[in-house]
Amino acid sequence: MNNLIQKLDMLHPLVGNTPVIALSHSHINLFAKLEYYNLTGSVKDRSAYHSLRKAVENGNITKDTVIVESSSGNFASSLAQICNFLEIKFIPVVDPNISPLYLGFLRSLCEEVVMVKDMDESGGYLKTRIKRVHDIIDSISNSYWINQYENPYCAEAHYLGTAKEIFNFSTRLDYLFVGVSSGGTLSGVSRGVRELSPNTMIVAVDIEGSMIFQAQPKVRFIPGMGSSIRPKLLDSCCIDKVVHVSESNVVKGCRALRNQHGILAGGSSGAVYFAIDSFFKNHPSIKEKPEVMFLCPDRGTAYIETVYNDEWVRSKGLI
């Protein structure tokens, strides 16, 4: 058997099957699926693992391949740890919004970490990162770009995994709130949930200034959510409603999750929590307490010096 597949089999138990916990809330029955229990501590381990595995199975990656990917932190960390275990070279392309913790993590695992400097016209770095990825793959003959923005296996990981796990926990779900960046999570989980529970309302949560669902660009500082482009993976999504959250409210949401529920989570978890709280406060006509679930994509540890640091929040004008 292929040695890479054998090694991927060994990692398999460490990806997915994350816990779900109940949070107390006055208006709704609220549940959080804690994706930071995955291999390297984020939801992106699911798509990294599945896309790498499929590429190995399809013969697109061998032990001599050089893998290249653009990421704001979590996807690169997932690929770095898995590729290191597979003894495959990985070159991450990151930007200045990456947390120093993730940067240190990547530097400990990858010979080369490429940092872009120039912001694109939307106030993010995605387009600059992708341009650099193209330069790198053009210059290395045996390179392979996973392309998390278009790779269907990134979404399939959630269609086959996350969506099914949600209904292992409960047979009824009225609302599912999902944060968006590459769209892989939303695309896969929304298709899976739609099949298993057609009446569940699926709410996509984005950051103000992101170009995914609107065309008003704004400089953004918190990594993990939003995008400078509308990723192709969103073409195959089931979305009932889109909500935008400002970065100041991301900070409020993160701190509310920590202070009211004891969950120290990253920016996208805070954004989604804030979106849920506002949504149900603004819809008092919803009588019976609905069942609501959201994902906590990563832990707050990497955000201690930013979202959880008053000085940083003030310096960015987010208070």
Ligand SMILES: Cc1ncc(COP(=O)(O)O)c(C=O)c1O
């Ligand atoms: C912290 C965090 N939350 C949410 C997301 C969004 O996930 P997706 O890229 O699948 O849309 C990401 C993606 O990198 C992330 O890092």
